[in-house]
Amino acid sequence: xxxxxxxxxxxxxxxREILKAPTDPETVSLAAGNPSPxxxxxAEMAVIAAEIFANDxxxxxxxxxxxxxxxxxxxxxxxxxxxxxxxxxxxxxxITSGAQxxxxxxxxxxxNEGDTVICEDPSFIGSLNALRSYGVKLVGVPCGGAxxxxxxxxxxxxxxxxxxxxxxxxxxxxxTGEVMPLAARKRLLExxxxxxxxxxxxxxxxxxxxxxxxxxxxxSMDTEGRVIYxxxxxxxxxxxxxxxxxxxxxPLIAKMTAAKQVxxxxxxxxxxxxxxxxxxxxxxxxxxxxxxxxxxxxRDVMDAALKRHMPGVRWRVPEGGLFLWIELPGGIDGTDxxxxxxxxxxxxxxxxxxxxxxxxxSGAARLNFSLPSPEQIETGVSRLGETYLEMxxx
Amino acid sequence: xxxxxxxxxxxxxxxREILKAPTDPETVSLAAGNPSPxxxxxAEMAVIAAEIFANDxxxxxxxxxxxxxxxxxxxxxxxxxxxxxxxxxxxxxxITSGAQxxxxxxxxxxxNEGDTVICEDPSFIGSLNALRSYGVKLVGVPCGGAxxxxxxxxxxxxxxxxxxxxxxxxxxxxxTGEVMPLAARKRLLExxxxxxxxxxxxxxxxxxxxxxxxxxxxxSMDTEGRVIYxxxxxxxxxxxxxxxxxxxxxPLIAKMTAAKQVxxxxxxxxxxxxxxxxxxxxxxxxxxxxxxxxxxxxRDVMDAALKRHMPGVRWRVPEGGLFLWIELPGGIDGTDxxxxxxxxxxxxxxxxxxxxxxxxxSGAARLNFSLPSPEQIETGVSRLGETYLEMxxx
Numbered sequence: 001x002x003x004x005x006x007x008x009x010x011x012x013x014x015x016r017e018i019l020k021a022p023t024d025p026e027t028v029s030l031a032a033g034n035p036s037p038x039x040x041x042x043a044e045m046a047v048i049a050a051e052i053f054a055n056d057x058x059x060x061x062x063x064x065x066x067x068x069x070x071x072x073x074x075x076x077x078x079x080x081x082x083x084x085x086x087x088x089x090x091x092x093x094x095i096t097s098g099a100q101x102x103x104x105x106x107x108x109x110x111x112n113e114g115d116t117v118i119c120e121d122p123s124f125i126g127s128l129n130a131l132r133s134y135g136v137k138l139v140g141v142p143c144g145g146a147x148x149x150x151x152x153x154x155x156x157x158x159x160x161x162x163x164x165x166x167x168x169x170x171x172x173x174x175x176t177g178e179v180m181p182l183a184a185r186k187r188l189l190e191x192x193x194x195x196x197x198x199x200x201x202x203x204x205x206x207x208x209x210x211x212x213x214x215x216x217x218x219x220s221m222d223t224e225g226r227v228i229y230x231x232x233x234x235x236x237x238x239x240x241x242x243x244x245x246x247x248x249x250x251p252l253i254a255k256m257t258a259a260k261q262v263x264x265x266x267x268x269x270x271x272x273x274x275x276x277x278x279x280x281x282x283x284x285x286x287x288x289x290x291x292x293x294x295x296x297x298x299r300d301v302m303d304a305a306l307k308r309h310m311p312g313v314r315w316r317v318p319e320g321g322l323f324l325w326i327e328l329p330g331g332i333d334g335t336d337x338x339x340x341x342x343x344x345x346x347x348x349x350x351x352x353x354x355x356x357x358x359x360x361x362s363g364a365a366r367l368n369f370s371l372p373s374p375e376q377i378e379t380g381v382s383r384l385g386e387t388y389l390e391m392x393x394x
Numbered sequence: 395x396x397x398x399x400x401x402x403x404x405x406x407x408x409x410r411e412i413l414k415a416p417t418d419p420e421t422v423s424l425a426a427g428n429p430s431p432x433x434x435x436x437a438e439m440a441v442i443a444a445e446i447f448a449n450d451x452x453x454x455x456x457x458x459x460x461x462x463x464x465x466x467x468x469x470x471x472x473x474x475x476x477x478x479x480x481x482x483x484x485x486x487x488x489i490t491s492g493a494q495x496x497x498x499x500x501x502x503x504x505x506n507e508g509d510t511v512i513c514e515d516p517s518f519i520g521s522l523n524a525l526r527s528y529g530v531k532l533v534g535v536p537c538g539g540a541x542x543x544x545x546x547x548x549x550x551x552x553x554x555x556x557x558x559x560x561x562x563x564x565x566x567x568x569x570t571g572e573v574m575p576l577a578a579r580k581r582l583l584e585x586x587x588x589x590x591x592x593x594x595x596x597x598x599x600x601x602x603x604x605x606x607x608x609x610x611x612x613x614s615m616d617t618e619g620r621v622i623y624x625x626x627x628x629x630x631x632x633x634x635x636x637x638x639x640x641x642x643x644x645p646l647i648a649k650m651t652a653a654k655q656v657x658x659x660x661x662x663x664x665x666x667x668x669x670x671x672x673x674x675x676x677x678x679x680x681x682x683x684x685x686x687x688x689x690x691x692x693r694d695v696m697d698a699a700l701k702r703h704m705p706g707v708r709w710r711v712p713e714g715g716l717f718l719w720i721e722l723p724g725g726i727d728g729t730d731x732x733x734x735x736x737x738x739x740x741x742x743x744x745x746x747x748x749x750x751x752x753x754x755x756s757g758a759a760r761l762n763f764s765l766p767s768p769e770q771i772e773t774g775v776s777r778l779g780e781t782y783l784e785m786x787x788x
Contacts, residue, residue, distance in 0.1 A: 001592055001619075003649050004528075007503045010652045037452030045455075046447035053440035058431030061439075061632035097491065097658035104657050108527070109401045113507065130656035133502070134398075164396075198395055225395075238455035240663035255397050258404045262524035263498050264491035268662040269634035 006113070006135045011358065024345055028380035030367040031347040033174070033322060036298075039291040039370075040238045041278065048277045052270060060270045066261040067253070068095025068245070069272035075279050076231075076245050084206070085220040086229055092253035094246050094260065097267045098239070099204045102230035102246035103167075104130045105256040105263070106200050111136050111164055118156045118197075119167040120148045122354030122362070124174040127167060127202060139163065140356035145316065147173055147180030150187045157195045165198045166191075170218060172205035172321025175354045175366035179319060185218045192226055204232035204244070207288050209320035210296035225249040233275055235322070236288050241271040295370050299324065301377045302369040309385025312392070322370040325351075327363060332391055334362045340391065346383035400507070400529045405752065418739055422774035424761040425741040427568070427716060430692075433685040433764075434632045435672065442671045446664060454664045460655040461647070462489025462639070463666035469673050470625075470639050478600070479614040480623055486647035488640050488654065491661045492633070493598045496624035496640035497561075498524045499650040499657070500594050505530050505558055512550045512591075513561040514542045516748030516756070518568040521561060521596060533557065534750035539710065541567055541574030544581045551589045559592045560585075564612060566599035566715025569748045569760035573713060579612045586620055598626035598638070601682050603714035604690035619643040627669055629716070630682050635665040692763040693718065695771045703779025706786070716764040719745075721757060726785055728756045734785065740777035 019031055052060050067073065077093045080086040087093070096102040103126075111117065113135035119128065121140025131138060139160055141152040147170055157163060166188065170180035180188070192199045201218045219229035225248075232244035246256060260266070278284070302324055303317050314327040328337060334350040341348055351362030367384075369377055413425055446454050461467065471487045474480040481487070490496040497520075505511065507529035513522065515534025525532060533554050535546040541564055551557060560582065564574035574582070586593045595612045613623035619642075626638040640650060654660070672678070696718055697711050708721040722731060728744040735742055745756030761778075763771060 001504065001643065001646055003646075004502065004504055004506050006506075007649045007653055010649075010656075032457075034457050037456055040451060040455045042447055042451035042455060046444065046451070049443050049447060050440065053436055053443060057434060057436035057440070061434045061436060061634040062431055063426075063428050063628075063633045097661075100656065101658045108398065110395060110398055112398050112400075126656060126659070129652075133653060133656050234457075239457045239659075240455040242658055242660070242662050249395065252395055252397075255401045255404075258523075259401055259527060262404075262494065262520060262527050263657060264495045264636055265520070265633075266636065267491075268636050268665060270665070271662060 006133050009132050009135065010129055019347065019349065022342065022347060027342070027345040027347060028372060028376045028383065029347045030372060030377070030380045031349050032368045032371045034371045035235050035239060035322070036294060036370050039294060041282065041287055044278060044282055045274060048274050052273055056273065060273050062269070064266045064269040064272070066266050067257045068267065069269060069276060072272045072276040075276055077247070079279070080231065080247065084217050086217055087247050090225055090249055091247055092250040094253050094256055095267055095272060096244045096246055096260065097242040097264060098234055099202060099230045099232035099244035100126055100130065101260070102244055103127045103200065103202060105259045106228045106246065107131050107134050107136065108259045109252060109255040110198060116160045116163040117165045117167055118153065118160065118163050119356065120169065120173060121356045122175055122351055123167070123356070124169060124202065125353055128356065131167065138356040143173060143176045143178050145178060147178045147184060148188070150184045153188060153191055157191055161195055163195060163197050165200055167200045167202065168218070169202045171203055171215065172208065172318060174321070175323050175349070175351070176325045177316065177318030177321050177323050179215055182215050185215070186221060189218055189221055189226070193224060199227040200230065201227055202230045204235055205321040207236050208292060208295060208322070210292055210299060212319045219247065228252065236284065236291065237275055237278065241268065241275070243267055243271060243275060295322070298369040298372070298374060298377060301374040302367065302381060305378050305381035309382050310388055313388065322368055324367045324369055326365050326367060328365070328388070330392065332363055334365045337387060337391060338365055341384055341387040344383045344387050346380040348384065400527050403526050403529065404523055413741070413743065416736065416741065421736070421739040421741060422766060422770045422777065423741045424766060424774045425743045426762045426765045428765045429629050429633060429716070430688060430764050433688060435676065435681055438672060438676055439668060442668050446667055450667065454667050456663070458660040458663040458666070460660050461651045462661065463663060463670060466666045466670040469670055471641070473673070474625065474641065478611050480611055481641050484619055484643055485641055486644040488647050488650055489661055489666060490638045490640055490654065491636040491658060492628055493596060493624045493626035493638035494520055494524065495654070496638055497521045497594065497596060499653045500622045500640065501525050501528050501530065502653045503646060503649040504592055510554045510557040511559045511561055512547065512554065512557050513750065514563065514567060515750045516569050516745055517561070517750070518563060518596065519747055522750065525561065532750040537567060537570045537572050539572060541572045541578060542582070544578045547582060547585055551585055555589055557589060557591050559594055561594045561596065562612070563596045565597055565609065566602065566712060568715070569717055569743070569745070570719045571710065571712030571715050571717050573609055576609050579609070580615060583612055583615055583620070587618060593621040594624065595621055596624045598629055599715040601630050602686060602689060602716070604686055604693060606713045613641065622646065630678065630685065631669055631672065635662065635669070637661055637665060637669060689716070689764050692766070692768060692771060695768040696761065696763040696775060699772050699775035703776050704782055707782065716762055718761045718763055720759050720761060722759070722782070724786065726757055728759045731781060731785060732759055735778055735781040738777045738781050740774040742778065
């Protein structure tokens with residue numbers, strides 16, 4: 001069989017080999033993007049699930065509508081409006097199978113083959129591949145410590161005034177952990193307006209802030225209906241249930257709903273009902289506060305371990321999210337570093353995995369601190385330190 | 395915002411207006427495609443769900459892999475191999491979010507914009523729209539009482555030798571309920587080989603047979619690795635959980651897995667585990683036998699009601715599936731018929747909804763007998779009879 005051009009463009013990368021499940025049970029993985037199972041409200045969910053089976057199974061197991069379970073849509077919309085100032089008259093919300101699907105549906109509804117999308121470089125590989133899967137041309141703008149560099153964005157627009165979209169993770173960016181400051185967000189929106197581009201704001205980590213002050217979402221400043229906001233229940237409830245959402249101007253949500261209908265008809269209805277009842281009955285913010293405490297501790301353990309084991313390596317302590325981004329000195333290849341680290345029984349993701357240029361060089365690696373225990377973090381980072389020492393010893 | 399060409403091609407149709415939820419609670423719907431909630435094994439599922447929450451929540455609520463939960467993939471593969479003779483060395487299986495996603499992923503992985511796909515005419519609107527959403531050109535071949543007319547398929551191939559795929563629902567076709575005989579299946583496969591086209595066999599109703607003998611799946615005769623087989627748990631377990639599968643040559647499944655990864659990462663893992671345990675612990679075939687009894691009765695009630703209330707209208711009693719297809723005499727417009735029927739508090743789907751030519755004429759309508767109760771079927775068909783009488787009275 002001959003495959004489509006768009007899917008042929010999704011090449012399996014050398015990185016996959018590094019990320020394959022380790023055969024050695026002693027291996028510590030800092031390569032995941034997973035929340036901790038300790039952060040799942042499983043006991044509360046179990047009670048609600050039993051109730052749904054007892055009283056509402058006929059509806060919860062039946063076909064639903066593509067835009068999502070009405071009460072969950074309303075509750076989610078209300079939550080982001082009150083907490084984050086997101087959503088105006090003219091906006092609508094669709095429940096998606098994770099924020100991943102929000103990105104994919106937005107791409108499908110807005111982009112033609114050959115269109116240009118500007119994004120951070122590095123950025124989340126799942127979204128880059130979703131865009132690539134529609135034959136889109138990616139133009140990367142470096143992150144300079146505070147998210148996408150806005151001078152770089154302006155240059156990118158000048159070189160590609162035809163760009164249809166800016167894809168950004170402004171808050172606790174994946175993989176760098178960086179936060180785009182308020183002024184930069186405003187400037188991004190101005191530039192998008194000037195060049196008449198849509199903005200896809202991917203914001204799954206917003207609620208996982210460990211220090212500092214919230215920075216308003218770009219969508220909260222969107223008076224023109226230019227921004228598509230993608231959110232997720234994966235990091236605040238659980239990822240295996242595959243629930244997220246997109247909030248955008250109603251005509252676009254209608255198109256994304258048509259695209260969702262032909263993709264999976266609707267997201268798992270049982271868990272849509274379950275999450276709505278969880279939010280109605282329990283204090284989601286109190287639950288998130290517990291998740292923050294859990295992850296803050298792990299982030300601090302990782303920071304301390306890096307200080308002990310990896311002198312000479314650079315990193316910023318992220319104020320939130322799941323990832324810490326280390327930059328290796330002296331031209332060390334991040335891919336080579338991660339390959340050797342795996343031999344020493346610790347896994348990390350090489351920075352090159354996140355580049356818009358799939359063959360590009362990166363001297364960085366992404367470390368996850370949410371899934372491993374503090375002990376595993378200590379062990380893992382000490383092994384990374386040994387790898388680093390090996391590579392830098394004369 | 396400007397929408398993509400592919401999504402702009404998905405036009406909302408006049409039929410949507412007819413199918414909108416009725417405001418009148420007295421309205422009987424024969425317009426659904428839903429199984430009956432009485433056919434959901436909810437009590438057994440509730441027990442398993444409680445066990446998963448008690449013992450395995452950390453894994454079941456966590457991220458899974460895109461190809462699906464290993465034990466469910468294996469059990470599904472084994473089941474279709476033993477029961478239907480489907481799957482050979484070189485084939486692989488992916489768990490999808492319903493058979494709808496199997497169709498969409500196959501389209502995404504195999505078809506470029508402008509490619510030609512030959513399909514039955516009428517056919518399932520969800521699949522036709524999935525194909526349209528990738529800018530595919532549809533060439534319809536009429537159903538002649540025994541599924542796709544094979545002489546028509548040969549003509550279609552002669553006129554479109556470049557066709558990349560044949561999309562077919564050979565067993566209890568949606569909407570016609572027709573079954574393609576064995577000889578026609580063989581000939582379809584020969585024609586596909588001659589013109590080097592893939593075959594997408596959509597088979598969600600296979601297990602819901604009420605009379606007659608099983609006809610082997612096209613996939614069971616596929617020695618060349620040309621057929622993609624799409625199956626579903628929606629009609630034998632429950633649709634709201636959104637689980638189905640595709641079985642196809644491993645290189646294609648790998649591409650579909652890459653496409654799924656960027657679409658929804660994976661299907662709801664909790665219910666993948668639940669369905670696997672249900673299949674391991676309970677007799678799925680005994681459950682399906684009960685569903686068959688339930689639906690056979692309703693089909694017979696509908697047949698008897700049609701005989702009483704709609705003389706002059708033609709239909710074949712389907713040997714399985716969820717639908718009965720009525721053909722109105724004397725050039726009556728099915729869309730007009732369904733619009734008037736809704737005013738008389740009964741809903742059916744006009745045949746034009748299923749045409750490859752979206753503006754085409756159809757003097758037919760699709761009736762569903764799985765969801766309404768026998769009493770509702772009787773009431774609904776008697777109202778259809780009144781509508782028909784009104785339209786044929788001088």
